[in-house]
Amino acid sequence: MPPRPQLKPRKxxxxxxxxxxxxxxxxxxxQVFQRHGYVGATTxxxxxxxxxxxxxxxxxxxxKDAILVALTERHIxxxxxxxxxxxxxxxxxxxxxxRLLRQFVVAMIxxxxxxxxxxxxxxEEAPLPPSVRRQLRKRENEFATEVCAFLRAHPEARxxxxxATAYVVVHTVxxxxxxxxxxxxxxxxxxxxxxxxxxMLLGHLTTNEAS
Amino acid sequence: MPPRPQLKPRKxxxxxxxxxxxxxxxxxxxQVFQRHGYVGATTxxxxxxxxxxxxxxxxxxxxKDAILVALTERHIxxxxxxxxxxxxxxxxxxxxxxRLLRQFVVAMIxxxxxxxxxxxxxxEEAPLPPSVRRQLRKRENEFATEVCAFLRAHPEARxxxxxATAYVVVHTVxxxxxxxxxxxxxxxxxxxxxxxxxxMLLGHLTTNEAS
DNA sequence: GCGCAATATGAGGAATGCCTCATATTTAGA
DNA sequence: TCTAAATATGAGGCATTCCTCATATTGCGC
Numbered sequence: 001m002p003p004r005p006q007l008k009p010r011k012x013x014x015x016x017x018x019x020x021x022x023x024x025x026x027x028x029x030x031q032v033f034q035r036h037g038y039v040g041a042t043t044x045x046x047x048x049x050x051x052x053x054x055x056x057x058x059x060x061x062x063x064k065d066a067i068l069v070a071l072t073e074r075h076i077x078x079x080x081x082x083x084x085x086x087x088x089x090x091x092x093x094x095x096x097x098x099r100l101l102r103q104f105v106v107a108m109i110x111x112x113x114x115x116x117x118x119x120x121x122x123x124e125e126a127p128l129p130p131s132v133r134r135q136l137r138k139r140e141n142e143f144a145t146e147v148c149a150f151l152r153a154h155p156e157a158r159x160x161x162x163x164a165t166a167y168v169v170v171h172t173v174x175x176x177x178x179x180x181x182x183x184x185x186x187x188x189x190x191x192x193x194x195x196x197x198x199x200m201l202l203g204h205l206t207t208n209e210a211s
Numbered sequence: 212m213p214p215r216p217q218l219k220p221r222k223x224x225x226x227x228x229x230x231x232x233x234x235x236x237x238x239x240x241x242q243v244f245q246r247h248g249y250v251g252a253t254t255x256x257x258x259x260x261x262x263x264x265x266x267x268x269x270x271x272x273x274x275k276d277a278i279l280v281a282l283t284e285r286h287i288x289x290x291x292x293x294x295x296x297x298x299x300x301x302x303x304x305x306x307x308x309x310r311l312l313r314q315f316v317v318a319m320i321x322x323x324x325x326x327x328x329x330x331x332x333x334x335e336e337a338p339l340p341p342s343v344r345r346q347l348r349k350r351e352n353e354f355a356t357e358v359c360a361f362l363r364a365h366p367e368a369r370x371x372x373x374x375a376t377a378y379v380v381v382h383t384v385x386x387x388x389x390x391x392x393x394x395x396x397x398x399x400x401x402x403x404x405x406x407x408x409x410x411m412l413l414g415h416l417t418t419n420e421a422s
Numbered sequence: 423g424c425g426c427a428a429t430a431t432g433a434g435g436a437a438t439g440c441c442t443c444a445t446a447t448t449t450a451g452a
Numbered sequence: 453t454c455t456a457a458a459t460a461t462g463a464g465g466c467a468t469t470c471c472t473c474a475t476a477t478t479g480c481g482c
Contacts, residue, residue, distance in 0.1 A: 193378075
């Protein structure tokens, strides 16, 4: 267990051919991580699945964890993009808070429902390096800040400690949905959960309090 | 990556000497997992730290994961016991719901604050076998059921879908506290978080609704 | 077409960690 | 005290995986 080596690619692909190779490796990695878990996902297996040689793989990724990281970052980016998109759509209509919240929860569920097993491996099983976890938290905070700004602006929202509220709102939805999709409890459907979350958050956001 | 082998000990310690050995191994394992992470925690290292030979270790644990599992189960049991204890104490006084909620959140924070790094390794990094994850979920559900029963009984609580509510309450607290302790955000203290959670849940629990 | 750079190959080196087993020591009980 | 069972030891076998490197192939610019 020597100090964790670098995570950046040693060569940047320039020709179309090599770009395709990198893409194939990432796609294959997603499949292999999904099917075999973090430990079972060997570089040999990923290369084989990608239809390239191990040597090629190591041209673009200095080690196994670099693949994990690249994959995770891509996954995170796609996730935020999707949620933002769905939210932006909803925001165009200047909707009531309840509708917006429901939209948010639904978007998060949709997000977690695609490739849930990959999601589980990446975020629950794999030893994501601290740098990546930090980055993820940073993105979450940015997102919470947006939510925060929105909350101040929305006519229905009444709370004072917008920072704490935004933190709680964003993380509550994320955590509950994450748990629900990845470890579905018996006797509780996603509709019921959505309703419950929406009611709770709506109440929380619209209750005025002399702090 | 052959099929995951058995997790049960091959020999049960009978004499006091061997009980001490097993105990030493578990204590050492906790320290080593904490300091080196799941991958860095080699059986050799654990044995060394425990002051016993690898051979002895393998007398009582068939493989590395068996140690992880034993440790996790112990951790889980201690956790539930602690929270139950703190809650039972609070319940003796037939307190108002708000007080009880606050007690719950405080207990969960206390729980997560002891050995947070071990907690992180066990639940975020280590590949816990599905059986253990299932067991954990089962315990959580049992706990949620208790909460559920209590909710029905408490005079201040007004909600109808007690099952969904219990699920949301328990998992919200757990997830938020877990995240907060293990990945502390800047500019948000534990008091503010506690307040925020308590207000949110209290509002949720005391709001009556024609479902 | 030519030559050079980019890319691809895959057998095998090197390192590591899990776990065994033949042997030694300790304890319990008669 | 003596014996058998319980417990402890730790060097090293075995398997596995990561990654390299010498070589081959492909594509780009001229």
